[in-house]
Amino acid sequence: MSILVIAEHNNQHLEAATLNTITAASMLGTDVHILIAGEQCDQVAEDAATIKGITKVLLAQGKNYAHRLAENTAPLIHSLADVYSHILAPATTFGKNFMPRVAALLDVDQISDIIAVENDNTFRRPIYAGNAIATVESSAVKKVITVRSTNFEAASKSDHSAPIETIDTAFDTGTSSFIELTKEESERPELTTADIVVSGGRGMGNGENFELLYKLADKLGAAVGASRAAVDAGYVPNDMQVGQTGKVVAPNLYIAVGISGAIQHLAGMKDSKIIVAINKDSDAPIFQVADYGLVADLFEILPELTEKV
Amino acid sequence: MKVLVTVKRVIDYNVKVRIKPDNSDVDLSNTKMAINPFCEIAVEEAIRLKEKAAVSEVVVVSVGDQTCQEQIRTALALGADRGILIETENPPASLAVAKLIKAVVEEEKPDLVILGKQSIDTDNNQTGQMLAALLDWPQGTFASELNIENNKATVTREVDGGLLTESLNLPAVITSDLRLNIPRYVSLPNIMKAKRKPIDSKTPESLGVEITSTNKMIKVESPAVRESGVKVESVDELVKKLKEEAKVLA
Ligand SMILES: Cc1cc2nc3c(=O)[nH]c(=O)nc-3n(C[C@H](O)[C@H](O)[C@H](O)COP(=O)(O)OP(=O)(O)OC[C@H]3O[C@@H](n4cnc5c(N)ncnc54)[C@H](O)[C@@H]3O)c2cc1C
Ligand SMILES: Nc1ncnc2c1ncn2[C@@H]1O[C@H](COP(=O)(O)O)[C@@H](O)[C@H]1O
Numbered sequence: 001m002s003i004l005v006i007a008e009h010n011n012q013h014l015e016a017a018t019l020n021t022i023t024a025a026s027m028l029g030t031d032v033h034i035l036i037a038g039e040q041c042d043q044v045a046e047d048a049a050t051i052k053g054i055t056k057v058l059l060a061q062g063k064n065y066a067h068r069l070a071e072n073t074a075p076l077i078h079s080l081a082d083v084y085s086h087i088l089a090p091a092t093t094f095g096k097n098f099m100p101r102v103a104a105l106l107d108v109d110q111i112s113d114i115i116a117v118e119n120d121n122t123f124r125r126p127i128y129a130g131n132a133i134a135t136v137e138s139s140a141v142k143k144v145i146t147v148r149s150t151n152f153e154a155a156s157k158s159d160h161s162a163p164i165e166t167i168d169t170a171f172d173t174g175t176s177s178f179i180e181l182t183k184e185e186s187e188r189p190e191l192t193t194a195d196i197v198v199s200g201g202r203g204m205g206n207g208e209n210f211e212l213l214y215k216l217a218d219k220l221g222a223a224v225g226a227s228r229a230a231v232d233a234g235y236v237p238n239d240m241q242v243g244q245t246g247k248v249v250a251p252n253l254y255i256a257v258g259i260s261g262a263i264q265h266l267a268g269m270k271d272s273k274i275i276v277a278i279n280k281d282s283d284a285p286i287f288q289v290a291d292y293g294l295v296a297d298l299f300e301i302l303p304e305l306t307e308k309v
Numbered sequence: 310m311k312v313l314v315t316v317k318r319v320i321d322y323n324v325k326v327r328i329k330p331d332n333s334d335v336d337l338s339n340t341k342m343a344i345n346p347f348c349e350i351a352v353e354e355a356i357r358l359k360e361k362a363a364v365s366e367v368v369v370v371s372v373g374d375q376t377c378q379e380q381i382r383t384a385l386a387l388g389a390d391r392g393i394l395i396e397t398e399n400p401p402a403s404l405a406v407a408k409l410i411k412a413v414v415e416e417e418k419p420d421l422v423i424l425g426k427q428s429i430d431t432d433n434n435q436t437g438q439m440l441a442a443l444l445d446w447p448q449g450t451f452a453s454e455l456n457i458e459n460n461k462a463t464v465t466r467e468v469d470g471g472l473l474t475e476s477l478n479l480p481a482v483i484t485s486d487l488r489l490n491i492p493r494y495v496s497l498p499n500i501m502k503a504k505r506k507p508i509d510s511k512t513p514e515s516l517g518v519e520i521t522s523t524n525k526m527i528k529v530e531s532p533a534v535r536e537s538g539v540k541v542e543s544v545d546e547l548v549k550k551l552k553e554e555a556k557v558l559a
Pocket of ligand 2: 316317345347348370401403406423428433434437
């Protein structure tokens with residue numbers, strides 16, 4: 001049977017996590033299809049058709065899929081499920097929203113947030129905020145899986161183009177409607193794919209002080225993240241939160257500034273290649289995972305570091 | 310209007326979990342247990358709706374063994390009106406929980422069900438969405454703001470790209486994110502009052518739900534530990550190490 005990947009996109013381009021999901025899918029079979037559900041997103045379908053490993057693109061377009069509301073997307077995927085053994089989506093807020101709905105329609109348990117594929121029906125996934133790794137075997141006829149993107153390489157482009165098939169079924173339950181999406185535009189790289197991430201915590205003191213981090217980030221070409229405490233206190237928006245319940249990142253370099261290192265924060269960054277911690281408390285747990293720790297006042301250190309990198 | 314909220318008994322979020330030496334599972338014996346933090350937020354939201362008179366009754370449901378009575382009592386002390394314990398030996402997997410809650414929804418006929426977005430033990434993030442699918446209701450997941458008006462719920466959701474607002478017809482399922490509210494502390498008088506509030510017991514059999522799962526846990530291991538690093542004395546030393554040793558800076 002074939003494998004189906006649900007693409008995350010914004011009607012204009014594929015989101016990066018889709019590429020990592022395709023790599024996970026390719027470990028399960030050679031016939032990997034990708035579903036693009038959206039509105040006026042032909043371009044996304046054409047791009048998807050040229051990704052290595054993709055053998056067919058399913059394109060479902062309409063107003064009802066414009067914002068990929070779970071109420072409409074889940075029955076669409078369910079209606080396509082017959083020929084697939086595995087259905088995968090990124091474990092982002094996009095995939096987490098509708099995939100369990102698909103699983104319930106198929107009467108199977110979802111396998112959430114996999115970090116490794118052992119074989120067709122066995123997967124590894126973190127539990128307890130990453131403090132334990134479970135190996136899970138699924139007996140489901142159809143396996144519904146969300147994929148942690150940081151644990152799989154991004155699929156690359158190929159020189160062929162897979163066929164694009166149009167899906168005409170328009171599910172529209174009419175029970176939910178999109179009102180608005182508010183986001184703070186930023187020129188900086190995307191948090192989950194950046195090579196370097198600089199994160200600030202409660203120690204930053206207020207939102208204005210984050211400027212110090214932005215300066216460092218811009219010099220390094222880095223993305224900026226935050227702890228929950230910094231988000232809760234209103235220093236920065238919610239989409240910057242790294243951790244068990246925020247985003248998971250695994251850059252080459254993660255610099256934690258004024259972050260104590262609670263397990264919930266570590267859950268989102270401890271797979272980073274190199275971790276640097278800057279904290280004035282030498283006993284802060286963040287130092288236990290840091291490759292390089294600097295015990296110092298961040299307000300003195302940040303300007304100097306920005307100057308010297 | 311009636312609201313149903315779910316509370317799951319889980320390891321306290323401050324406690325680091327132990328893994329059994331035979332790697333069969335985690336070891337929860339003598340471990341401090343608590344209400345799943347997201348569920349506490351769900352309960353608080355339901356109580357606030359009641360205080361705003363948007364809601365007349367708050368019913369709290371938990372699935373698990375007798376010890377879950379503690380978490381139901383805590384929710385009653387926070388202000389929920391009555392409890393339902395669906396007794397099972399271990400907490401079942403998400404789909405089975407969703408089916409059990411669905412059966413309770415069919416008996417209780419609430420207009421709104423609020424769950425936590427995620428259990429901090431399994432980190433599944435599934436049950437609310439599954440319940441919504443089984444009921445064929447709309448869902449507002451990862452909610453950081455909820456307003457009920459004219460038989461509709463307006464919900465602001467924390468998504469990777471920012472904040473997404475949707476309008477849902479009632480009845481609907483909501484799952485709470487961390488910033489939906491800050492739960493109140495339970496006061497002693499309310500703990501006393503909660504002792505007199507009723508808790509009903511049900512079983513999967515009485516609800517006609519079979520507890521099965523297509524997921525089987527075959528092994529639990531510790532994650533790879535990071536080798537402990539070094540402390541550096543100055544910015545100069547740090548920059549030198551990053552460039553020459555770690556080679557992550559050019
Ligand atoms: C269910 C649940 C889910 C959660 N999910 C997440 C999550 O996804 N992500 C997350 O981050 N947290 C999460 N948390 C919260 C987590 O438990 C911690 O409360 C949080 O990570 C603490 O943030 P912090 O390190 O910024 O703040 P604090 O713990 O207050 O640490 C601040 C640090 O800054 C240092 N500092 C202060 N001033 C200076 C200075 N001038 N110079 C240098 N250092 C300074 C202090 O020494 C201290 O170590 C979650 C909690 C729960 C219950
Ligand atoms: N055994 C249970 N008893 C009560 N509620 C539960 C149970 N399991 C899951 N839930 C609810 O579903 C939410 C999401 O759980 P999960 O899908 O396991 O991450 C939790 O925050 C609870 O509100």
